[in-house]
Amino acid sequence: MKILVIGNGGREYSIGLKLSEDKNISQIYFAPGNAATSKLGENIKISDFNELAKFAKDKNITLTIVGPEAPLSAGIVDVFKAHGLAIFGPSKAAARLEGSKAYMKDFLAKNGIKTARYLNTDDKEKAFKFIETLGIPLVVKADGLCAGKGVIIAQSHDEAKEAVEQMLSGESFGDAGKNVVVEEYLDGFELSFFAICDGENFVSLPVAQDHKRLLTGDKGPNTGGMGAYAPSPLATQQIITRLENEVVRPTLKGMQAEGAPFCGVLFVGVMVVNGEPYVLEFNVRFGDPECEVLMPLIDGNLGEILLKAANGELENVKLKDKCAVGVVIASSEYPYKNSPKAKISVKEIPNDTHLVYAGVSEENGEIYASGGRVLVCVGLGKDIMTAQQNAYKLCENVHFEGMQFRTDIAWQALK
Numbered sequence: 001m002k003i004l005v006i007g008n009g010g011r012e013y014s015i016g017l018k019l020s021e022d023k024n025i026s027q028i029y030f031a032p033g034n035a036a037t038s039k040l041g042e043n044i045k046i047s048d049f050n051e052l053a054k055f056a057k058d059k060n061i062t063l064t065i066v067g068p069e070a071p072l073s074a075g076i077v078d079v080f081k082a083h084g085l086a087i088f089g090p091s092k093a094a095a096r097l098e099g100s101k102a103y104m105k106d107f108l109a110k111n112g113i114k115t116a117r118y119l120n121t122d123d124k125e126k127a128f129k130f131i132e133t134l135g136i137p138l139v140v141k142a143d144g145l146c147a148g149k150g151v152i153i154a155q156s157h158d159e160a161k162e163a164v165e166q167m168l169s170g171e172s173f174g175d176a177g178k179n180v181v182v183e184e185y186l187d188g189f190e191l192s193f194f195a196i197c198d199g200e201n202f203v204s205l206p207v208a209q210d211h212k213r214l215l216t217g218d219k220g221p222n223t224g225g226m227g228a229y230a231p232s233p234l235a236t237q238q239i240i241t242r243l244e245n246e247v248v249r250p251t252l253k254g255m256q257a258e259g260a261p262f263c264g265v266l267f268v269g270v271m272v273v274n275g276e277p278y279v280l281e282f283n284v285r286f287g288d289p290e291c292e293v294l295m296p297l298i299d300g301n302l303g304e305i306l307l308k309a310a311n312g313e314l315e316n317v318k319l320k321d322k323c324a325v326g327v328v329i330a331s332s333e334y335p336y337k338n339s340p341k342a343k344i345s346v347k348e349i350p351n352d353t354h355l356v357y358a359g360v361s362e363e364n365g366e367i368y369a370s371g372g373r374v375l376v377c378v379g380l381g382k383d384i385m386t387a388q389q390n391a392y393k394l395c396e397n398v399h400f401e402g403m404q405f406r407t408d409i410a411w412q413a414l415k
């Protein structure tokens with residue numbers, strides 16, 4: 001079996017690492033990949049979808065796995081399917097669950113799925129009126145994909161109105177802000193819930209928690225995610241069952257009814273408020289860094305599992321009775337601006353740990369930190385505490401100029 005992985009981050013490296021355990025996989029290609037994925041397989045510099053599909057045909061690729069949302073929203077799955085190729089991910093129509101917050105919120109309302117009270121509009125006056133009905137803080141979101149930056153938590157009605165004005169004028173996010181969602185603020189704890197879906201059926205993965213703020217103690221600005229762990233003890237069996245029955249099942253049914261069956265990873269961003277799970281958002285792909293801690297918990301061949309899902313024949317997925325903690329090591333200026341390139345040195349890889357490479361490049365055969373989130377130090381263990389200790393042992397063995405990481409990943413599980 002040959003597999004093509006689309007993307008270049010830690011998520012895609014961790015998918016590649018998992019695939020490389022499978023002796024039935026003879027070759028892994030990454031498009032475009034990063035400086036370290038080239039050690040797991042071969043990096044390909046093609047970005048045009050039709051060209052990629054042609055490449056997949058020429059190389060006899062069995063399955064393509066799409067990591068990031070952008071190619072999904074741009075319709076890569078539709079192009080590959082038109083060429084008769086197996087690809088794991090949602091169609092362009094189904095990817096709107098992530099690509100348009102307005103579509104997602106209206107879909108939730110239509111299908112009776114619990115979410116924050118909201119208004120979806122392109123009319124400033126209507127938005128202003130709705131803002132007055134909400135308490136503070138309150139939330140203003142740009143409709144389209146904004147690389148995680150389109151969410152404003154406003155501390156006053158005036159601040160919310162200003163955000164609406166800037167979004168609707170196209171000033172802040174261009175076309176992505178031409179529609180806005182205004183919603184009530186939910187105060188609780190967040191979970192990242194993942195279901196592998198084949199259009200009709202699904203399998204849930206261990207529930208993870210991300211750490212969005214830059215600094216230890218949940219301080220500092222929001223980031224793409226500074227670390228994750230799974231399974232989270234905060235996700236009780238009752239919450240999991242409710243998410244399966246009250247969110248995932250109606251979503252799969254609802255998407256079938258829309259003529260856009262959902263095949264791929266349904267990532268439910270959940271806020272639990274007084275024991276009640278609310279949907280904050282949908283993503284149509286694995287989370288990053290959540291993927292990095294989920295991959296080592298899957299007991300089985302990822303390629304086979306996802307190929308079956310892509311063909312609408314998903315089967316049960318076995319999970320390891322283990323815990324994983326992933327600590328992101330970011331470069332000095334992250335998330336504000338680019339940082340100077342820095343050479344990475346790794347002393348040793350302790351037992352029950354491994355490195356996941358994200359924002360890295362290669363020069364003269366050496367690996368350099370060149371992106372914002374550079375590495376993820378993953379630790380495994382029989383419980384979260386052991387996994388956390390292992391992850392931090394690995395952090396001590398890694399060095400590059402200006403590196404920064406949080407020292408409290410998984411704190412909510414251990415408090």
Ligand code: AMP
Pocket residue numbers: 116139141148151183184185186187190212269280281
């Ligand atoms: P989103 O892109 O919708 O997930 O929003 C990004 C982050 O903003 C979420 O992970 C939450 O931390 C926060 N957020 C979004 N919507 C709400 C809400 N209604 N109440 C509280 N926090 C929110």
Ligand code: GLY
Pocket residue numbers: 210224225283286287288289290
């Ligand atoms: N870690 C959150 C995300 O991937 O969107």
